[in-house]
Amino acid sequence: MQEAGQDIYGEARLIDAMVPRNAKILDAGSGPGRLGTYLQRAGHQVTGVDIDPKLIAEATRMCPEATWITSDLTDLLQALDVPEVAELGESGFDAIVCAGNVMTFLAESTRLPVLKNFRAVLKADGRAVVGFGGGRGYDFEQFFADVSAAGLQIEQTFSTWDLRPFATDSNFLVAVLTR
Known part of the structure; x- marks a missing residue:
């Protein structure tokens, strides 16, 4: 993709712009x-998790x-050594990035637990x-319902990583979530 001139770091630049230097960032479903x-390399403390x-x-x-950890996102709390009933609070992550269609690769039964784990850390x-x-087996409306059920709030929605507005007919979703 990079050799073809495509931007392969747009997601990372967005996260970098959202946080101060030396932020703690979780790359959820980090891949390689x-x-x-x-x-x-932009000056943050990164923990990447991938199965x-x-x-x-x-x-x-x-x-x-x-820091790179092999783990399923459903086991995130154990992988990060967080007690299951606890939340990290102020020692948690400043930002979580979950890109690359990771949410659509999760089994339907694990989507809500993963979102709850995001809230906890x-x-x-x-x-x-x-x-x-869109069209990958996880309807945007169901995602929004799962976000709410996980105790998260939708702060912003976009249809691209370069922040184009989200509309009901968008075929891609970038959701900024807060506790």
Whole structure:
């Protein structure tokens, strides 16, 4: 994609613009670390989590200064060593980025638990930014209902990572969520 001239860091630049330097950022569904590496090198403390150990190995190779954890997002609290009944509060993440259609790869039964985990590890004034395409098995309206059920609020919605307005006929969603 990069060789074809496409922007592969737009998601990371958006997160970088939302937080102060040295922010704690969770790259949820990090894959090989494309976004987390960018954010770590931009001066943040990044923790990336992905279920695929080969992708985590590549992320570690690309950016050994970040923290990379092999885990399912449903097991996020255990992976981060957070007591299940606790929330991280002020020691939590300033931002969570969940890009690359990660939410659409989750089993339907795990979507709400993952969103609840995001809430648990997010600072009181932190923001989670989730982006995914329509027509991939996770209806936007159902996502909005799950966000509410997880105790999160929708602060903003966009139809692209470069912040074009979201409309009912948008085929992509970028949602900025707060506690």
